[in-house]
Each structure stands twice: as C-alpha cells, then as structure tokens.
Amino acid sequence: MTLRIGIAGISGRMGRLLAEEAVALAALAGGISRSGTGPDGVALSPDLATLAGISDVVIDFTHASTVVPHAAALASVGKAWVLGTTGFDAAGTQAIAAAAQKIPVIAAPNYCTGVNIAFAIAERLGAILPADAYDAEILEMHHRQKVDAPSGTALGLGRAVAAGRGVKLEDVMVSGRHGHTGPRKDGEIGFATLRGGQIVGSHTLSFTAASEQISLTHHALDRRVFATGAVRAALWLHGKPPGLYTMRDMLGL
Structure with missing residues (x-):
C-alpha cells in the first residue's frame, strides 16, 4: 500500500x-x-x-x-x-x-542529509577538542524572511558540540554579542546570525585554538x-x- x-x-x-x-x-x-x-x-x-x-x-x-x-x-x-x-x-x-x-x-x-552528517561530526569534534583550548563558534545566514534566530540548524550544531563536551547548550550558549562583553570565557559556544536576500541556508562551525582553526561548513543550495x-x-x-x-x-x- x-x-x-x-x-x-x-x-x-x-x-x-x-x-x-x-x-x-x-x-x-x-x-x-x-x-x-x-x-x-x-x-x-x-x-x-x-x-x-x-x-x-x-x-x-x-x-x-x-x-x-x-x-x-x-x-x-x-x-x-x-x-x-x-x-x-x-x-x-x-x-x-x-x-x-x-x-x-x-x-x-x-x-538535509549533509547537515545531519555535520551534526554527527560536530559532536565528535566537541568530544575530541578540549573546550578550554578550542573556542567553538557558529555562524549562520538565511533569507530575509526567516523569523527565528539563531536558526534551528545552528542550534542543532551547538547542541551537538555541547553533547560531545558533556554539557547543556543552555549553560554555555552566547548569542548576539554587543557592547563591552569582556573576554571570551572558556567553554562558550558562540552564535552569530546573518539575514539577507534569499539565502536558503548557510552554516559554519569553527573550532579555533591558539595555533589552528578547524571549520565545518554546509551550504543548502535549493x-x-x-x-x-x-x-x-x-x-x-x-x-x-x-x-x-x-x-x-x-x-x-
């Protein structure tokens, strides 16, 4: 049937x-x-x-x-x-x-299959890379009509990293930095949101240490x-x- x-x-x-x-x-x-x-x-x-x-x-x-x-x-x-x-x-x-x-x-x-593979990789990277040495930041951009921010996909990446680190995203999430925020704290998972045009969806997760950066990017084209x-x-x-x-x-x- x-x-x-x-x-x-x-x-x-x-x-x-x-x-x-x-x-x-x-x-x-x-x-x-x-x-x-x-x-x-x-x-x-x-x-x-x-x-x-x-x-x-x-x-x-x-x-x-x-x-x-x-x-x-x-x-x-x-x-x-x-x-x-x-x-x-x-x-x-x-x-x-x-x-x-x-x-x-x-x-x-x-x-999207590719994004869900990215979630799995993000969790693994979160587990491997020490939170006090590798700063996790998520940048996302969507079309100008999108009403929620950060996007659900960005939050999904953040939850994956947090799960790998054994913490709750809500306890370490920082979104929309503005003004005199002070230095970045160890273990934070940062989010930056962009909106414009008709971008279907673009997400980049970066782990940045003193001497290297690892980035995972997905672009939805349709x-x-x-x-x-x-x-x-x-x-x-x-x-x-x-x-x-x-x-x-x-x-x-």
Missing part, C-alpha cells in the same frame, strides 16, 4: 515543495492551510485532526505556535508526525515528548533538499513504534 502523506502548511513555499515530493515518492493525502488555499487539485482539510484521519503520516513545517496543538491532535488520532518546525519553546518540547509516548515522531531542525529529506523521513517513520526519533536515527549516524 502506498504511503499517504498529509502536509500541514501546504500553501507555503516549503509546503508546496513537500506536496510535490510526496507525489513523487509516495501519495499526497491532502493538506491544511491557514490561508485556505493550496496547490491546484489538492484536497484541503478543515483542521489537522481531519487531515491526520486520511493520512498515514503528517509532515509539519508550520510555525512554533502550532507545535502544542498539533502534538495533541496527532497523538489523539494516532498518526505519525514528521516535524520540521523550529523556534518552539519549552512547552513545545514537552508537548512533542508527550506525543512521542503515543505515536512515532521524528523531529529535526533540518532534514530548498527542495529539505522537502525530499522530510518525505524520506516519513517513509522511514511509518510503522515504527511510538517514540521520539531524529534524522541521525534514520541515517544510522
């Missing part, structure tokens, strides 16, 4: 690409749209629960404010959830974890790479037991 994929936010730029990839790799069940419009010929459902009822997996690239209600809706219907939304708060994190007790959920800040990865994640997630999965689980990293 062909997997039926529902798209939350189907009228947006990512939603339309997700719809195209769903048709190419599986079957498109339909979508929901805040604007009430969508691609020609695609059936729109009035709400997420209705969409989930006619889908096997729902792919969700919407807005941080929808994470909590979407988690509850999908858990109640019992359908798998591929979540690509970023920028949600602690309540969103808790809602995702609660949903994952009832349904399979894959939540990732980025569905937004479709995220859609392709998310649909492949949906194919992989279908039939899995309830739980919270990542792209690294899918890729075996």
